[in-house]
Amino acid sequence: MKIQTEQFGELELDDNRLLTFERGIPGFEDETTFVLLPADPSGDSPFFFLQSTEHAAISFFMADPFVFLPDYEVKLDDVLTDQLKLEDPADAIVLTTVTANQNIHDATANLKAPIVINNKQQLGKQIVLNNSNYRVKHPLFQQAARQV
Amino acid sequence: MLVLGRKLGESIVIDDNIEITVTSIEGDLIKLGISAPKEIPIHRKEIYLEIQEENKKAVSNVIDISDFLKIKK
Numbered sequence: 001m002k003i004q005t006e007q008f009g010e011l012e013l014d015d016n017r018l019l020t021f022e023r024g025i026p027g028f029e030d031e032t033t034f035v036l037l038p039a040d041p042s043g044d045s046p047f048f049f050l051q052s053t054e055h056a057a058i059s060f061f062m063a064d065p066f067v068f069l070p071d072y073e074v075k076l077d078d079v080l081t082d083q084l085k086l087e088d089p090a091d092a093i094v095l096t097t098v099t100a101n102q103n104i105h106d107a108t109a110n111l112k113a114p115i116v117i118n119n120k121q122q123l124g125k126q127i128v129l130n131n132s133n134y135r136v137k138h139p140l141f142q143q144a145a146r147q148v
Numbered sequence: 149m150l151v152l153g154r155k156l157g158e159s160i161v162i163d164d165n166i167e168i169t170v171t172s173i174e175g176d177l178i179k180l181g182i183s184a185p186k187e188i189p190i191h192r193k194e195i196y197l198e199i200q201e202e203n204k205k206a207v208s209n210v211i212d213i214s215d216f217l218k219i220k221k
Contacts (some may be wrong), residue, residue: 027200039213044220047213060206061213067221079186097206104215110206113199128191128199136198 003035004056007049011037018053018122022083025115025126031058034124036093036117048095050115062095065109068140074114080127084118093117098140108137 001018003011017035024031031052039047046067052058065072074094076086086092095115100107111134117124152160159169165185172179182190 025203026196027203039217040220045217046219046221047216058207060203061216062206064221083187097203098216099202099205100212100216107216110199110202112195113202126199126203128189128195130191130195136195136202 001053003051003053005037005049005051006056006059007039007051008037016122019117019124020122021124021126023125025060026113028052028058031055036062036095047098050095061098062115063098063109063140065094065096065111065114068109069111069138069142072111072134074116074127074129076116080116080125084116084123084125085121086118087120091118091120093119099137105141107140108135109140110136111138112136 001013001015003013005011013035019034021032021034023029033053034050035053037049037051039045046064048062050060050062076089076092096109096111098107098109113126113128115126154170156170156173159167161167167183169181171181
């Protein structure tokens with residue numbers, strides 16, 4: 001199917017790339033289908049775009065948090081594994097949004113509310129790690145994913 | 149907004165499957181116990197708003213990402 005993307009213009013993608021986020025994500029509850037696009041098509045980048053299929057301008061800059069913060073931990077509870085139909089934790093992809101104002105060195109990742117995708121079932125959701133002290137703005141370029 | 153007064157231990161029922169109970173009152177901290185179907189997300193409001201704001205900031209057309217693209221795994 002053809003999708004208009006913010007970063008890459010028009011792309012032709014297989015339907016099996018479509019991800020359904022039943023309730024959208026906070027602030028964007030009406031955006032229910034996305035595709036996950038690597039920032040670098042050759043696959044060497046830890047960055048991605050979560051691109052809405054309905055609105056080209058809605059494309060979230062994401063990172064694989066474990067590349068930068070190896071001790072980040074996300075526990076997938078029963079409710080989540082049910083909602084995403086996760087049969088094997090290895091089917092889960094965990095990503096976080098990244099925001100930056102001016103300087104790349106000030107970039108932060110939202111460790112408090114990661115996005116979890118079940119690639120096999122093509123489902124996704126943003127979850128909130130309620131009982132953790134992870135921050136919504138955690139510096140991306142710091143060594144440890146310390147809980148504050 | 150519907151405002152109902154509740155004392156310690158009293159509850160409110162919403163729809164027919166959500167219940168909120170005042171479980172403790174300690175000074176100005178009130179603890180609320182919430183029973184709801186597990187599919188219904190429940191959050192402290194300020195956290196939810198913070199996440200909404202952060203998602204809006206992460207929409208890529210407001211970020212200059214060229215520096216990020218130089219970083220490899």
